[in-house]
Amino acid sequence: MKQNKYDDPNFFSAYEQMPRSVKGLEGAGEWHILKALIPNLKNKTVLDLGCGFGWHCRYAREQQASSVTGVDISEKMIQRACEMTNDPSISYIRAPIEDIDFANSQFDVVISSLAFHYIQSFPSICEKVYACLKPGGSFVFSVEHPIFTSRNEQDWYCDKLGNRLHWPVDNYQIEGLRETTFLNESVIKYHRTVSTYINDLINSGFMINAVKESFPSEDMLKSNPEMKDENRRPMFLMISAEKGNR
Incomplete structure (x- = not known):
């Protein structure tokens, strides 16, 4: 199932008020870690899967990437990205990530921010990304x-006064669909373990460079x-991998 919640007016309205939507990358709590994993982008061709408002696409061009392609399933996301972008070296494509079909060895770098837990098959994404990446x-x-994704109820366990006691983890080894709530709307996510993320990458031919939390x-x-x-x-969870030689 290819999920597109962001074209729902109520959901999109709530999303565009989030700090990461208003402030961009500096409003994203994980950006200081993810940024350090991104390689030198000068003169590189870059693909951003699940590009949203295009923040990472514009960052890549600020780092002197030669060209950037952003992909997102949401018409509203692509429209906003285009409105915020004035750069002929950035192009946006409205399409599900699952449907990407680029030429072999087309890109130097593929990035994605907080999109793959909405996609049912991670191995298929790994195969497609591996194919469209240049060697190395x-x-x-x-x-x-x-x-965070192990339970349907993705929230703290609190006492009667609302104090956060702990973050519960359950059914961790039972991978698959989770029906949960995000921005007061029902959404579907796919839970997989840390080892599955890593092994799916390895099985697709990638070499793992770093794993960060x-x-x-x-x-x-x-x-x-x-x-x-x-x-x-x-x-x-953030992972940096490199295309090896299968």
Whole structure:
């Protein structure tokens, strides 16, 4: 199933008010980690899967990428990305990530931010990304951490006063569909373990360069003391991989 919640007016309206939608990459709590995983983009061809408003696409061009292609299933997302972009070296394609069909060895770098946990088959994505990457190319992405996606109820366990006691993890080894709530709307996510993410990459021919888990930056902790709870469990998983030779 190819899910497109972002073209729902109510959902999109809520999403565009999120800090990462208003402030861009600096409003994303994991950006300081993901940014460090992205290789030198100068003169590189870049593909962004699930590009949203195009923040990562514009960042790539700021880093002197030669060309950038952003893909997103949502018409509203692509429309907003186009409105915010004034650069002929950035092109946007409205399409499901599952349907990408680029030429072999077309890109130097493929990036994706918080999209793959909405996609049922991660191995198929790995195969497609591997094919369209040049030899030695980089694949850098973030997803919601499996600790976060293990339960349908993706929230803290609180006492009667609303104090956060702990983050519950259950059914971790039972992979598959999760019906949960995001921005007060029902959404479908796909839970898979950390080892599955890593092994699917390896089985597709990738070499793993780094695996990172999210934590708030010092600046975010200073500006928003509530972010300290993000040190109690990782919300995001980030992986950097490289195309090997199968």
